[in-house]
Amino acid sequence: MKPKLLLLLLIVCNAATAQTWPAKPVRLILPFAAGGAVDVVTRITMNRVSEQTGQQFLVDNRPGASGNIGTEAAARSAPDGYTFLVGSPGTIAINPHFYPTLPYDTLKDFVPVVHFASFPQVLGVYAEVPAQNLAELIAMARREPGKLNYGSGGNGSTGHLITEAFLRQAGIKITHVPFRGGGPAVQGLAGGQVHLVIDGLPSFAAQLQTGRIRVLAVTSKERWPELPNVPSIGESALPGFDMGSWALIAAPAKTPDEILRRFAAETTKALAGEDVKARLRQVGALPAGGTPEQALSFHRAEYEKWGNVVRSTGAKPD
16 A cells, blocks of 8 residues: 555544544543542533533542552553543652553653643641631641641642652651642541641532631632631741642543543633633632643653652652
């Protein structure tokens, strides 16, 4: 077969693949428990993608081993456009630097599809913790070393590393208690099992009206518009502190490019809807969107940034 004819056939086949995809339900493996920040924003976004395409985009929660169980399952899935990974800093930017060995290679086993949401993290404390602001919390930790503990969505998770960066900059030590996801960590906070949790606002949403949690600060540089009375860590105690989280869809390597582009386009379209934007803002998320190339550039930059955080904090697996 002549090279030009072969190229033409490949172009036609790829276009046909994109037009017929999805022909059946699509599974998105999310390697943390239901109820966490990434879980919430994924379900909001994918519900709209399901409406647009006429096929179900189903979230498959696979918690365990700081996200490594679900991430490995996604990496080993067939690259046919029907299984994707919902990645976050913990799984595809932190873990590769945090663990000596992993059963997957983030940069080789996956290809980014679309960065679909970003959100600041919030620092919440159990209601019975006497500190009323961040400065008082830091002073309490210095005055009573070893008394406080903090929860996270898992060892090596975004919340864990942001908290460690906060503790390092504040010059205090608090015991780490890992949970199986951000949602369970916040539930543990509301139940008094831990004193402090840093996680995405969606993880806190169900508990904020109970009176069992107080939000003392946000981790981003600026205040979150939906929480105008909550200061940033930078303005209230630690100048220059600025860290957040995000959600990114990735596909197993060798997934057809035209499917990646179709999925990115459908997701970006969903995020442009005013009702979707409003729902994301309500739970503390900012819609993103874009092309696979933009997602790749974003992921590479975050991969390097979180590697620097891991090295600077000295955080290690328990």
